[in-house]
Amino acid sequence: MTYAPQRLQDARTYLIKSYGVAPEKVGIVGGPHHAGGYHCGADRTVANDYSVVESSRDRKGLTDAAAALDIGTFSKKVGSRTLNLRSLSVWLVARCKAGTADTRDIREVIYTDDGKNVKRWDRLGIRNTGDDSHLWHTHISYFRDSESRDKTALFKQYLEGDVSAKDVWHGYFIDKIDKDSGSSSRMRPESYLAWNHEYNKQQLAQNREILAGQAAILGALRGENVEEIQATVAEELAKVAESDRAAADRNDLIVMLTDQVGEMAAAIADAQPGEVDRPALETALKEQLERRLAA
Numbered sequence: 001m002t003y004a005p006q007r008l009q010d011a012r013t014y015l016i017k018s019y020g021v022a023p024e025k026v027g028i029v030g031g032p033h034h035a036g037g038y039h040c041g042a043d044r045t046v047a048n049d050y051s052v053v054e055s056s057r058d059r060k061g062l063t064d065a066a067a068a069l070d071i072g073t074f075s076k077k078v079g080s081r082t083l084n085l086r087s088l089s090v091w092l093v094a095r096c097k098a099g100t101a102d103t104r105d106i107r108e109v110i111y112t113d114d115g116k117n118v119k120r121w122d123r124l125g126i127r128n129t130g131d132d133s134h135l136w137h138t139h140i141s142y143f144r145d146s147e148s149r150d151k152t153a154l155f156k157q158y159l160e161g162d163v164s165a166k167d168v169w170h171g172y173f174i175d176k177i178d179k180d181s182g183s184s185s186r187m188r189p190e191s192y193l194a195w196n197h198e199y200n201k202q203q204l205a206q207n208r209e210i211l212a213g214q215a216a217i218l219g220a221l222r223g224e225n226v227e228e229i230q231a232t233v234a235e236e237l238a239k240v241a242e243s244d245r246a247a248a249d250r251n252d253l254i255v256m257l258t259d260q261v262g263e264m265a266a267a268i269a270d271a272q273p274g275e276v277d278r279p280a281l282e283t284a285l286k287e288q289l290e291r292r293l294a295a
Helices: 006-019 057-060 084-097 153-160 163-170 188-224 226-241 246-271 277-292
Strands: 068-072 073-077 081-084 106-112 118-122 137-142
Touching: 006 068, 006 153, 006 277, 068 084, 081 084, 084 118, 084 137, 163 246
Parallel strands: none
Antiparallel strands: 068 137, 073 081, 106 118, 106 137
16 A cells, blocks of 8 residues: 655655645645556556656665655745745755755656746656646655655755845854954954954054055165155055955055065165075065064
């Protein structure tokens, strides 16, 4: 006699409890009107039954177990999302088409994505139609050799693991760059962005001082007016600091500072010919710069 295998019973229980699908809308074993197909076991298959003959996985795995799940309509609010039968079906078919490992036991999905037209995804590419009953329920067939394998994980993933950007924004925390500052080392995204913007502004101010000091050293080595150099550098960097693009500003400063390191090394080597190893000096200056920027 055709029976509902435990793994499909587990999935049914999960859909009822966690998705809120009415028990009468989640079916495994076909009723009297089912003549063959995945809702029937070996004792109720018919001659040349497609659920047996079209795949070696079905022929080898054939027992009296049903191998299909029908899911009826439902609606559930999860965070900022409203889940329903259509959204679940579209998500499931997309994963099947992508060939994800957790869908390889699924033979076919018969569903609707608009409430008007019935669609059928068939892993074997043989069938593409379905009757109008699939406008209010989605049918999932599993290869018969998967009877003992889990059928619940996919439904758990859609409900629990596939969060939207809005859910992430409001429900997750981010580690701060400088964990020692403030009362907490973790912040919500919105607060983190505001804090990080201020943090980068402070870093920018420190970098202005570093760059102005380096420019002054170069000017002194070349016999130039140090005060004018400092004023020019400060003025240009002040313009940059007014921009809201703090991250881009910081990257520009790093490039500028790195370029200045080479010039400093060259100037010092020229000022003391034969006494300074320019490559070694340049490396040392870059390392010092990186430490200052990371501080």
